[in-house]
Amino acid sequence: MARDVKKLLQHLEADAIQPLDNGAVHQWSQNEIDALHLALAAERPLLVRGEPGTGKTQLALAAAAALKWHLQCVTVSPRFEAQDLFHRFDAVQRLADAQAAGAGGGGVKRDEDYWLPGPFWRAFDWSGARGYGPRSGESPADEAATPPGHVILIDEIDKADSDVPNSLLEVLGSREFPNPVNQQPIRPQDGLLPLVVITTNEERELPAAFLRRCVVLTLEPDESYVDFLVKRGRAHFPSTLQPADRRQKEEEIFQTAAEQLAEDRKNAKAAGVPPPGLAEYIDLLTALRRLAPGNPEQQGDWLARLARYAFLKNGVVEDNPKLSQNPSAADKTGSSKG
Structure with a gap:
């Protein structure tokens, strides 16, 4: 199954104003529109370069709004781990439950309750991810609402260790990663990858292999x-x-x-x-x-x-x-x- 990228983006024009959910607006440039076409059609991450304050992060918000896709944002820090893109184990909550059990309280739950799906798990298998992590706050309407697509923003990837971009390439290349509970592969349910928008402030050089596998857009004025x-x-x-x-x-x-x-x-x-x-x-x-x-x-x-x-x-x-x-x-x- 392939997306009709031209149809998805046919309404975008240079200098058009895109309202955003946060009350701001984004003004599209032709370079941004062209790079977005290539990233979607080639199913490659879109790496957005440029100095701070040029609208790199906002581009991902604008893309999600234009496509009407679900946006998931990840802000990278020096302590960020590659596996957080896919899942994270809530060891603190499990310890609290174990201590409560010893004091005559609740008790340790199933493993599924402590594994928290990350953005790629939700993008690959939205409905399957609902079976993991705390679910008490979810409503039936939320469970039924499967987005038509996903945009994942990985902000400031240059702050992360090299294993983060390398792990990202591996998963996007194989289109799967293992479920941490049953080790079964988690794959895109419709066979379509999310749009991954990655920003960098150039604080650290990114691996050459990673750059080769990305569509690269450098944000800079095309006028005075x-x-x-x-x-x-x-x-x-x-x-x-x-x-x-x-x-x-x-x-x-x-x-x-x-x-x-x-x-x-x-x-x-x-x-x-x-x-x-x-x-x-x-x-x-x-x-x-x-x-x-x-x-x-x-x-x-x-x-x-x-x-x-x-x-x-x-x-x-x-x-x-x-x-x-x-x-x-x-x-x-x-x-x-x-």
């Missing part, structure tokens, strides 16, 4: 950075102002904030410190709208006061007064040179 920011600002905050002159002032806020961020970004890169990006830009615009709703003149005043706290986050950078939150630092340096 200022234009990129302004376009995303418009997507997140569509104008409702009337008349046209007030809408123009609102556009000036987008433009001024973007130009300031681009300048701070250039200075940060020159100093070798993490630069601000899209996330900081959206945070600032959000604050301006809440502090002065519908009033772009007041928003402009707030912008002049607040931008440094949104964009300059690296503390005191030696010999780089332009990265100081003290508004007079750069002026003093400039006057001394004159």
Whole structure:
């Protein structure tokens, strides 16, 4: 059984706005749409690269919303283990039950009650996974609702040991892994793999074999950075102002904030410190709208006061007064040179 990938994604267009469940929006780029087509058609993981704040995680949320598939998110930490992608044994609960039995309480339950299905178990066998782990909170409606597909987000895989990507490749290649209780293979019930979206902040080099088996998308603007920011600002905050002159002032806020961020970004890169990006830009615009709703003149005043706290986050950078939150630092340096 094969998916009709073109039909699944036929409604996606570049620059289209995708509402997300968390209240945010995602603006599709043609690169994202094309990479998603390839990942689904080739049944390969989609590895999303790019600096922090470029929307790597949000892309998985947007894909799940566009496909109307069930989203499962895994945030990787240095203590994350590969088996957590598939299942985890709740040893703490089993010990508590054993102690309760010794004190005249309940008792140790079946092994099935202590094995907690991970995202791949639920994606491969949604109904079968329901028979494991605590089930007291499930309703009959939940048990009957089998999603049409699954998106698994593995966020910041570069924080994990190399056994995590290697184990992931092994399971996706064989399309099965053993049930920890009866050792029977767990396979995709419909023969179709989930869409796996993986993000990396490049903190650790990923295994070469892993990269070769992924579809790789690098998120970077396909236009000037200022234009990129302004376009995303418009997507997140569509104008409702009337008349046209007030809408123009609102556009000036987008433009001024973007130009300031681009300048701070250039200075940060020159100093070798993490630069601000899209996330900081959206945070600032959000604050301006809440502090002065519908009033772009007041928003402009707030912008002049607040931008440094949104964009300059690296503390005191030696010999780089332009990265100081003290508004007079750069002026003093400039006057001394004159």
